[in-house]
Amino acid sequence: MENVDISRWPFQKVLIANRGEIALRVIRACRDLGLQSVAVYSDADRNALHVRMADEAYHIGPAVAAQSYLNIPKLIEVARRSGAQAVHPGYGFLAENANFVDACQEAGLIFIGPSAAAQRAMGEKTAARRAARAAGVPIVPGAMTDVADDQEIISKAEELGYPVLLKAAAGGGGKGIRLVRESRDLLPSFRTARSEAQSAFGDSRVYIEKAITPARHIEVQFIADTHGNVVHLGERECSIQRRHQKLIEESPSPIMDEALRARMTEVTLNLVRSIQYVNAGTAEFLVGPDRNFYFLEVNARIQVEHPVTEWCTSVDLVQEQMRVAAGLPLSFKQEDIVLRGAAIECRISAEDPSNRFLPATGTVLGLQEPSGPGVRVDSSLYAGLQVPLFYDPLLAKLIVWGRDREQAITRLRRALDEYTILGVRTTLPFVRWLVDHPRFASADFSTDFIAEEWEGRQKVADLRVQPASAASDGQNGSTPSQSEELSLEQLAAVVASLMAQEHQEREQARRQPAAQSAASTSRWRDIARRDGLRRM
Template sequence: MERLSVADWPFQKVLIANRGEIALRVIRACRELGLQSVAVYSDVDRDALHVRMADEAYAIGPAAAAQSYLNIPRLLAVAQEAGAQAIHPGYGFLAENAAFVDACRQAGLIFVGPSAAAQRAMGEKTAARRAAQAAGVPIVPGALTDNADDDEIQASAQRLGYPLLLKAAAGGGGKGIRLVREPHELLAALRSARSEAQTAFGDNRVYLEKAIMPARHIEVQFIADAHGHAVHLGERECSIQRRHQKLLEESPSPVVDETLRAQMTTATLNLVHSIEYVNAGTAEFLLGPEGNFYFLEVNARIQVEHPVTEWCTEIDLVQEQLRVAAGLPLSFTQEEVLFRGTAIECRISAEDPANHFLPATGTIQALQEPSGPGVRVDSSLYAGLQIPLYYDPLLSKLIVWGRDRTQAIARLRRAVEEYQIVGVRTTLPFVRWLLEQPRFLAADLSTDFIAEEWDGHGHTATIPPVSEEFTAEQIAALCAGLLFQEQSLHEQARYQSTTQDGTEQSRWRDMSRKEGLRRV
């Protein structure tokens, strides 16, 4: 293991080009390593927890992501102003934007992630399929639609056989995907997929892919350094999805045995080496009903579900990302990666499951997060926080670990019951429903699980609609939260001073600035 002091790294200050729980996750990793962190925030995120937690924080623009978190010139200007030498993108926003990687390099900044070349190789889905095929990785049979007329596209679809999928070539996150079950649906679905792809990615190209049904979604976590070392950290089961968006992930997959695991991880590392990939990433596969696996894509970034892998391996992936970006070798070898127990993560989002999962907003009036043995909460929430509608609705991630899947599910049940968020509708009721489903308990999963088991009208007979009335426990939590908020405001008032221009200035922030903390 490399013991080089962090003082000798090529960077000591990292700008986090993101928000929410992932920004906090990176801040904590930096703090443990002895690195300084720089947060950025839009107008609506001024009071966000990541702003408070970072060593420095800078405003970057209005609420709209295009004018703030996606504003590359502004992010680079802040990095220069703050004296940051590296940028961590988290996930989402600019995490898989090769142009942003190039801009960082041209500005003399270290990008904590894969190179622009690797991102381009993996970010364009048809190019990724070609790279995987060249590396000997099985791919789903498919066909391009570029420059093909309607007759040619219909002929290609007929050769592949129905059902099939239309997928955006520049896509990700479930955008630009359409399932086509019958020939007469194809052309309308093609127009719809192209339109959504153009809106989401500025690129309307789509391709055809044979639909593997039923299928499980299995992914392999990997990380590679610039010294030729690449390791896998096992697989994750991500089959619980809604509209191609993951809702719950677990590691290891309950159906992947040692033989299949060896095949999938070997295929992943062959692909990693073939494209000279450096830093963390995830290879995603479909597992068919006959036990055959097929390459989907590579996510060239840290993923939302990385905590389940961290818990099963006891390896801090974000710290390893920073080490690799600093030019250091990985702190472990493949032989040193040990897997233990089962970890499960569920995503808690500001969505109303009783109303077709429509996005929700509001102010968190009271909050009680679970704790206890085997429970981890990655969150940016606090009582009084206003949830905006401008960004992804993910609020927090609840992760549990157990010695086996049975214990992990029992802990997740207990933790979900403890979790109380008052003031904003969330997906907690949906998670409670899911944990009682016989198919889930039996690990009888597929990417169609939610479509098959969840009532499309918004709720099932086993989960009541969300009530406008609070429970006694929620009322008690609400009262406690409001009392705490009132006390906090009273204490804050004691420490307010007025600047020369008449604006209020917090004295504790004045004191923190003297210790090197800046808020701009």
């Protein structure tokens, strides 16, 4: 991006209506542009890293998100108090809430994202399907059932053919989705889906969609400005998922060829133009075994996985979002976008893989983040941070780049070996298992991969951390009793010792014969046992 005189921009101060690593990402983009940043924080986030990093920070309420990060009047009030002229929503929370966009505009604030009209057009799934169909985008065969009686629901499912998916019309983020494989499960699942949709989104409408299996989940990143420029930045592979939640993303997709890319990006840009969309967004598709693709939805915001696109295109998407919001044209044209190399992102979350991925909490007692050529870590962690249970468990994103996918995977293994988080259970052991899996290396996977290779074959009961003492302190976030308290010097020595031991054990595991290392269950257990502070 060329140098820009921000003194001419309609905003010089940006309120970031979010937390965690995405808040830090936006703060850094502001700093690079010379803009001032305003952070907000709840009671649970008083000591969060984004609060320390921003130019200003304001308290917005209790830990419960509904009373803080989702409190639109409070956020508008803070924007006024701080003198911010623009708001960046990040992802999650209010990022795709059209009412929030309206509130910002009514308060005279610039919303750094798509318009309320575009969000309403794409945020409701059935409306998005209609818009996609009108723009000539292929959609998954399906039918609305919000007014259907039981017999009509059964008839529509039989017409589509099993398996089918039940989806909340107002859903998103992998929520409100149920797979039905047999007719006997249809009506009970449908009633449950309606109840879940009402509870999660305040909207009980559910529709039926043909389940495409096996399928790859491919998404196209795009951005548009107010000058008529609409550009795509290639695709991302997001098929490694657990219960519709993405775990690993990469760019470019290993299955992509120029013909398929041309078709998918063309229909994406047609859709974007048809709804007069402005700013960054992502169109999501399923690709079937016959290489036919079908539209799923548009995410009208910056995505968690945007760094892999940034690395392969050398475009700073967050800065471009701000540029577009300021009324400037994009700093590049379509012909300038050339995908270089391969990038892979792993999500590191505060979840316990040995216990059905239940959310974890605790204090980060020790932290060693990877670095070196081709490694990027977007993280909100620091030693001493108390990880709360109130929000999405995502702690950090590990992103690597290589000249090709093979080098990217090699760098990813090296980075994972360097990565240590003590005191809180995380998904790091699970990610190490996944990246070492031969099907991942060969790109032989679909959205069913985790169900087949982890949930279908790995017995979680057999993978539990063996010694009870291993989970008695740092693993579950508890602290030693009064009689067991350590001085800072002793604690530092313990953490340093554990880090050294962990590094040594990983080196030993890597040198095991191929036949032994293929037994990922034992290696998973070994690493999981080490992911926290043992009782000394």
